Amino acid sequence: MEDSLISWERKYHRESDGEAFLFYVAFGEIAQDRPLDSRVYRCAGTPAGFELMAYDKVRHREFIDGFRQGYLWEQLIAENSELARKIEHSPGCVILRGGQKNPETLDYLGDCAGLLTYLLDNGACAIYDPQMFHWWSPQQWRERIFDPASPVPRHHVVILYSQEEELPDLLWVHTRGMRKFGRPDISVRRVGPAYRDAVIDLCERFIEYRAYGAVITEGQSVRMASLPPGGVAHHGGDLDDPDFNNVHVEFVWPEPGLTVNIA
Structure with missing residues (x-):
């Protein structure tokens, strides 16, 4: 059978x-x-x-x-x-x-x-x-x-967002659950309101892509029309990190980053 x-x-x-x-x-x-x-x-x-x-x-x-x-x-x-x-x-x-x-x-x-x-x-x-x-x-x-x-990878992973502690007008957006697929979770800090939906879209795309086996390389560039250029991926964390219970990939942009709409 x-x-x-x-x-x-x-x-x-x-x-x-x-x-x-x-x-x-x-x-x-x-x-x-x-x-x-x-x-x-x-x-x-x-x-x-x-x-x-x-x-x-x-x-x-x-x-x-x-x-x-x-x-x-x-x-x-x-x-x-x-x-x-x-x-x-x-x-x-x-x-x-x-x-x-x-x-x-x-x-x-x-x-x-x-x-x-x-x-x-x-x-x-x-x-x-x-x-x-x-x-x-x-x-x-x-x-x-x-x-x-x-x-249905996106049904197995959650996208969370919360206010940055020292910058309450900005959001921290990250995932939990990618360890189910043996891949790092995603984290994007200091997200301004103008980019909230675009960053969630970024997370959803990478959830699907990597659940099916893809990997993100160190320094890999982010190429999305809805996000400014210059974003790159950096690996970090460990399995004991309580925010993820997993390692993660941090996407970062040059200043001012995603704090204001510069697209």
């Missing part, structure tokens, strides 16, 4: 030392003893380099509670109290985690999407995605991740 599954090609694949890493937490009373139909879930099983681990409240309460605290948890309570209540009353969780070194296809992602959908169909009430800072309801997961039956 594995041979009949459609492979998710990585058409721009290039050599890289990045590891495609996934980490998801499925909450609920989950029955894992039911057979997984590979045709229904478009899944060949747990991919090489990945594992499923079950935890219950009786033996692992402190560990499980670690996922249900902080800003994201409080935000979920405020925005979807019913889902938060179901998660709070879940007897345990199943974690899917693992990675592959610069995989040549995105089949690992498709298999994991199928596995997590299988868990939702067998008792899971929600999926937590810490790399995207997101809690998935079953309906949203199906609509955004499983039902498209394709990689």
Whole structure:
């Protein structure tokens, strides 16, 4: 049956030392003893380099509670109290985690999407995605991740923006989630209002391009009609950086940069 599954090609694949890493937490009373139909879930099983681990409240309460605290948890309570209540009353969780070194296809992602959908169909009430800072309801997961039956990279990565601490009129725009594809996240500092949409477009383009295997080289130029010339890419950070949980690429422009509309 594995041979009949459609492979998710990585058409721009290039050599890289990045590891495609996934980490998801499925909450609920989950029955894992039911057979997984590979045709229904478009899944060949747990991919090489990945594992499923079950935890219950009786033996692992402190560990499980670690996922249900902080800003994201409080935000979920405020925005979807019913889902938060179901998660709070879940007897345990199943974690899917693992990675592959610069995989040549995105089949690992498709298999994991199928596995997590299988868990939702067998008792899971929600999926937590810490790399995207997101809690998935079953309906949203199906609509955004499983039902498209394709990689949909922009559904796996979030674009965040916030005020610069010392320059509140300017924005910091960055991504989270590119580690799922073994590629650096993107960061653009000091973005003026005139360039906000263009920078988001830049992020979306590079999410798609690199999810399918492309790489950004050190010093690579940015060429977009909606952005001024002179922008270049610089690699930095590490996997322990809390803003990304990943390395990242910083796009920078000569002064005045993107602070004013000079296009």
